[in-house]
Amino acid sequence: MEVIHFTIEYSEEQDAQILGIYINGENLNELMRRYEIQFEPSIAGGYEGLNIAYLKDIEEHFFGKLNENDIYNYDGKTLVLGCNCGEPGCWPLIVRITEEDEVIIWSEFEQPFRGEESDGGYWDYTNLKSLEFNKKLYEEQLKAICKKLREVGNST
Numbered sequence: 001m002e003v004i005h006f007t008i009e010y011s012e013e014q015d016a017q018i019l020g021i022y023i024n025g026e027n028l029n030e031l032m033r034r035y036e037i038q039f040e041p042s043i044a045g046g047y048e049g050l051n052i053a054y055l056k057d058i059e060e061h062f063f064g065k066l067n068e069n070d071i072y073n074y075d076g077k078t079l080v081l082g083c084n085c086g087e088p089g090c091w092p093l094i095v096r097i098t099e100e101d102e103v104i105i106w107s108e109f110e111q112p113f114r115g116e117e118s119d120g121g122y123w124d125y126t127n128l129k130s131l132e133f134n135k136k137l138y139e140e141q142l143k144a145i146c147k148k149l150r151e152v153g154n155s156t
């Protein structure tokens with residue numbers, strides 16, 4: 001199983017606090033860059049963490065519990081990384097988040113602007129393995145980042 005860690009980071013590009021995501025100690029942006037380099041090296045991994053100001057409820061968000069009006073809901077998939085410009089939806093990395101008894105699974109990774117009908121070419125994530133997290137540890141990480149956000153004066 002993978003280990004996830006959330007951090008609060010400052011983005012110079014966005015001039016805002018963002019949510020950093022690390023998988024087994026590696027920044028998710030870098031993990032995605034290494035996978036996407038096969039498609040287009042110049043834009044591979046062109047993501048950044050989500051602007052914390054836009055996240056209404058981090059725990060619900062990262063359990064994939066989004067309503068249809070949520071800007072981070074993509075037909076049942078959740079936006080986990082956004083464009084480094086900070087604009088929600090500009091260059092999103094989306095994933096299906098599934099909750100099972102003791103496991104949280106991130107699967108079906110997608111860059112929706114590089115789908116099968118894309119003029120820019122199809123980016124196929126079928127060879128990118130799903131990420132599985134221990135549900136208890138995942139919940140602990142979410143609670144810890146929410147507590148930190150409250151301490152620095154942001155709402156969750």
